[in-house]
Amino acid sequence: MSRYINEPITVHVNQELRPTAFIWRKRLYRISEILTWWREAADWWNGEPVKMLIRVTTERSGPATFELCRHGADWSLHRLLD
Amino acid sequence: MSFIHLHVHSYYSFLDGVAGPADLVERARHFGMPALALTDHNRLTGAIRFYDAAKKSGIKPIIGAEVDIEGSFHLTLLCKDQAGYSNLCRLLTAMHCSKQRAGPTATRGLLAAHHSGLIALSGCRRGEIPSLLCKGDRRGAALASGFYREAFGDDFFIELTRHPAREGAPLCYLLSDFARGQGIPAVATNNVHHITMRDYRVRELLNAIGLIMPVAHLPEPRTVEQYFKSPAEMQRLFKDFPGAADMSLEIASRCNLELELGRSRFPKFDLPAGQSAAGFLRRLAMSGAERKYGTLTPGLSARLEMELTTIGTLGFCGYFLVVWDIVRWARERGIRCQARGSAVDSLVVYVLDISTADPVHYDLLFERFMHPLRNEPPDIDLDVDRRRRNEVRDYICQKYGAENVSCVATINTYLARGAIRDAGKALQVPQPVIEEACKGIHWLSASKLIEKAQTLPELKDSTVYKRPELKEFFRLCAAIDHFPRHLSVHLGGLLIGDGRLSDLVPLEPSSGGDIISQYDKDDIERLGLVKMDLLALPTITVIEQAVRSIKGNRGIDIDIDRIPRDDPAPFAMLREGKTIGVFQLESPAQREMAGRLLPRDFDDIIISLSLVRPGPLKSSMDKTYLARRHGQEQVSYLHPELEGALGETLGVILYQEQVLRVAHDLAGMSYAGADGFRRAMTHDRTQEEMDKMRISFINNAMRKGVKRGVAEEVFGQLAAFAAYGFCKAHAAAYAVLSYQTLWLKCHYPAEFFAAVLSNQPMGYYPPRVLAAEARRSGAAILPPDVNKSTDLYTVEGDAIRVSLSQVKGISREAVASIIQRRGEAGFTSLRDFVLRVEASQPVIENLTRVGALDAFGSRGEMLAELPGLLQLKRRKAGAGMDLQYHEIAAACGAFDSQAAKQSSSPCHREPEGRGNLSAASRLLRHCVPRNDIFVRTDPGTKERLLAERELLSLDLSAHPLDFCNLEDGFIRIKDLPALPTGQVVKIAGSVIRYQTPPTRTGKRVVYIIMEDGSGVADVTVFSDVQEKCGSVLFRTAWLEVRGKIQRRGPKSLSIIADELRPLKTR
DSSP states (O other): OEEEEEEEOEEEEOTTSOEEEEEETTEEEEEEEEEEEEEEOOOGGGTOOOEEEEEEEETTSTTOEEEEEEETTEEEEEEEEO | OOOOOOSBOOGGGSSSOOOOHHHHHHHHHHTTOSEEEEEEESOOTTHHHHHHHHHHTTOEEEEEEEEEETTTEEEEEEEOSHHHHHHHHHHHHHHHHTOBTTBOOBOHHHHHHTOTTEEEEOOSTTBHHHHHHHTTOHHHHHHHHHHHHHHHGGGEEEEEEOOOBTTBOHHHHHHHHHHHHHTOOEEEEOOBOBSSGGGHHHHHHHHHHHHTSOGGGOOSOOOSOOBOOOHHHHHHHTTTSTTHHHHHHHHHHHOOOOOOOSOOBOOOOOOOTTOOHHHHHHHHHHHHHHHHHSSOOHHHHHHHHHHHHHHHHHTOHHHHHHHHHHHHHHHHTTOOEEEEGGGGGOHHHHHTTSOSSOTTTTTOOGGGTOOTTOOSOOOOEEEEEGGGHHHHHHHHHHHHOGGGEEEEEEEEEOOHHHHHHHHHHHTTOOHHHHHHHHTTOOSOOGGGHHHHHTTOHHHHTOSGGGOGGGHHHHHHHHHTTTOEEEEEEEEEEEEEOSSOGGGTSOEEEOTTSOEEEEEEHHHHHHTTBEEEEEEEEHHHHHHHHHHHHHHHHHOOOOOGGGSOTTOHHHHHHHHTTOOTTSTTTOSHHHHHHHHHHOOOSHHHHHHHHHHSSHHHHHTTHHHHHHHHHTTSSOOOOSSGGGHHHHGGGTTOOOBHHHHHHHHHHHHOOOHHHHHHHHHHHHSOOOHHHHHHHHHHHHHHHHHTTOOHHHHHHHHHHHHHHHTTOBOHHHHHHHHHHHHHHHHHHHHOHHHHHHHHHHTOSOSSSOHHHHHHHHHHTTOOEEOOOTTTOOSSOEEETTEEEOOGGGSTTOOHHHHHHHHHHHTTTOOOSHHHHHHHOOOOHHHHHHHHHTTTTGGGSOHHHHHHHHHHHHHHHHHHHHHTOOOOHHHHHHHHHTOOHHHHHHHHHHHHOOOOOOTHHHHHHHHHHTOOOOSSSSOOOOHHHHHHHHHHHHHHSOOSSOOGGGGOOOOTTBOOGGGGGGSOTTOEEEEEEEEEEEEOOOOSSSOOOEEEEEEOSSOEEEEEEOHHHHHHTTTTTTTOSEEEEEEEEEOSSSSOOEEEEEEEEEOOOO
16 A cells, blocks of 8 residues: 655665655654665656655665655655655 | 676667677777677668777677567577678578568577577567467467577576566576576676666667657566676576576677678689680680770880789779670770779770770879778779669679679768757657757757757857756757668669679668668678778760750760760860759859869860869868969979979879879889878878888988978878878769760750750759750750650750659659550540549649640640549440440530639648748749839749649749849849859849868868859858858848858859848848
8 A cells, every 4th residue: 555645754874875764744754674665757847857766665664665756856745645 | 706797789779779899899899808799780780880890999890680480579689700690691581572561580490590609598588489478378488489499509597687577587597497498508797788777868868769659658568677787796686596687698609700801802704715714814815905096005005014014913803894895895885884982093994995095194193092912892983874773783783693693781860950950859858949959950960969059150059058957858869869860872883793692781672672781881891891882873864965955955976985075065164154954064162163273175184083072172172273363473493303203293292193193202102102102191191100201201202302391292192192182083984974964965955855854863953943044055844744744854856844753742653644545646635644544633633723725725725624534534444335425525615613712722732842942932922023123024933833842843934033023233143144243133033052161270161052044153152251140051042142242253252141041022
């Protein structure tokens, strides 16, 4: 079951620019594992940058996984997968 | 940790690749890859330049292709060796040449027949096995792999391409499992289409152009991952598939193709029994020389001997015999053809009747054409009668085998206009924006567009280039600048192989049906194949037709090769600049040169052709030569030794052959060494190389007693000139044709212009200008007539009858039908014509509107009568009945008031032509006749003129300016010569052509050729006026020009523009 969220988030990254934590709805989520990542072609003719999607688990989310999306300098929580 | 990309597309995948071969090689070098493959779609067009670039970078080139196979699947093929390369060439040729509507496809039969020496990878996700596995058809995949393993044995691999996506990479795992299960090794690839990830946008843009759809409609799945990933990235990506990335190294190690480039491969000539090529060539040359010269002088014999020895030593005898045989065959069938270019420097070429200019008479140097130090095959280019060129081509195919002959391809690439139009459509840029962006662009590369739009006067006032929302659009246009768009047929290049051509060159049919190579002329040259330029030259056709017409019309036999060269009349005409229609002498620059040079004899034509070249003009040698010629400057030489070489051109270096002579006479070089010196100076060279040449030249000259300063100055002149000088041999060959056409125009203008008009397009000027010039030369122009006109322009007394082929929309079949059905008696009425001729209603309407049926009644009435006649004809033809007179009469009388209304409508239709025609139409719409400086015409003339412009591209009844209500003070072009130099004049007319030749200062000068029906004027627009009138340049078909009369020579005349405006009428 996945829910489309698409809400902006603040992401902390380490020196290798890998996300380590993010803040969503004023709560901090520490990333425990990056499960996978991929890039998606965008509607570049409308000025959209390539999207990078990162699927992560967090310390407090149990089995739920989060799909973080980076587009340019911005981050969003794309989906939540229960 | 290493990896080699084995599945890589360049922009030679034609709209499915973003990088050039050299860019890919550079990327591979950057990543330290020891080898790299190129696998473009179904073509090897980029292979030779890829091979060269890779070799130069110390990277092993692996040549291959991604081929389409049965079932619309893909398969990646790589050449292991020469056998593999030949098989791939043959396979691609067979795929293209046997293609059905679906495009080139390799059947299993073809793959089985051409597997040897090839490695096969199972392909991208569109491969047969991946596609079947995706559908869950594992059994089908196993059967398919069985075929590939049988065909390619251990050289078949499962290709793993991993592009991470939301759903993971299931196909990669499926393929890996499958490979393991089948015992087939797997190899990692990335199906590279662009260098960096960001370039995926350009690739998608190209895809959209290729698919003729907006980018927003591109089919899924789309990916950004097909970029040139580093070995580390690929190893990381395939860490779950042990050995897959490393397998790329193993496969690369099996690919060891060494192309034998640079070795000449001549076609084999069938010799008479017991003859050697050298012996046979000698025999032919000797008999030809005796025929041309009678007794051979010692000088002639020595020269012939020297040339034959050189040709024999270099192994070129067979090639000369091949060319000799082609020319002999053509001449025997009355097909005029002759050599041009440096081949004319050769006495052997002349005595074999391949060329028409005597190299001994014109003091031409064989070494400019060929010498032992020149490591290149000779290049004998032939000009052939255009109408009969295909007969010669067919003979070559028949003689050397169709499978061994092809046309050479030209790679058409994007410039600014094409990029804007194609990218604009794909990005759904509004059409008016596209049109605005294209307007005013005159030979500009897309990558320089935005930069030039800020400086070029004709572009900088346009806001389209400054609109922020279009910035990305123009950036994308620049990104596809010079990308290959499609292959087409090289104008004259014909390839003759030394065996089966498709062993070495993949071939395919062009859109016109000719078989063409997938390589262009440069790659063909690298492969050492002989390319023969068999150029269809309409001038030769013109001469042939004019001579025949003179015979038919006047009963005079003319041997055009023996016309007197000291006839004063043609030279008088030349000096007046009346050369429109004359080969090579009709351009504005040549007409002006004629007025400055004042040619007196044939040699002056050679000089004129050579003077109007970028080299002499940029170095102002034309001025020096002309000043010396007219006694305004003393003839002098930097050293007395130079008089021999430069005496004929009054101390000025004009010909490439003179560079050889100067180097020989002053620095003691052999002619062969001197040609090497000349060629070295014409190519890009480093300062170090240049210094070496200079020191060597100066030292050699000083050893001969020449002072250092003189030697340095001479070297400077040679260095400046070498790159731009003209080959005298070529000028001499073309001067023959120039003089012949000049002579014909002078003495038989009707026959000459009838032939020129029959062979359009050719030369500088459109038919309406040529027809006007014919009238000025004394030949009236008669409208087409269904009872008199033929498929060509014909001559009636001293008048020219317009051909039926000139009528817009008329087919060859319709013309043939008219000529055949009119018989001896001719047509007697419109009814008679309609009933007997197979032509469509629009064609008959067009014929009526241009006056081809005027003998049968008024145009309006005939146009009204036509539908009824055609209807009756159809009805009766359907019933298989003959038409009875009363039925026809009834049909003719059937038109009523409604039909009567229609009768005038065709004449009032808006012209549908483009460019100048539409502009003429717009111009006329707003004009009323007025008793002005131009003649008053009857009201019907305007409609006639519109029809003539639209349907014949001619002005027969009048000229559009005759209707213009111009302001006072305009001068007709024909009256300009009577006005004094420096006088300010205003002229009006249509633009024939804009030109921007290179200039000495590098500043752009725009030359405009204009006509107003009374003559042609040359207008020069310098940069200050370009700045002032930029919005008009290249955009306007009708102009008003105000400027000063300039005369740079006694007979030359041009206008230096002060102001340009679109033509307006009161």
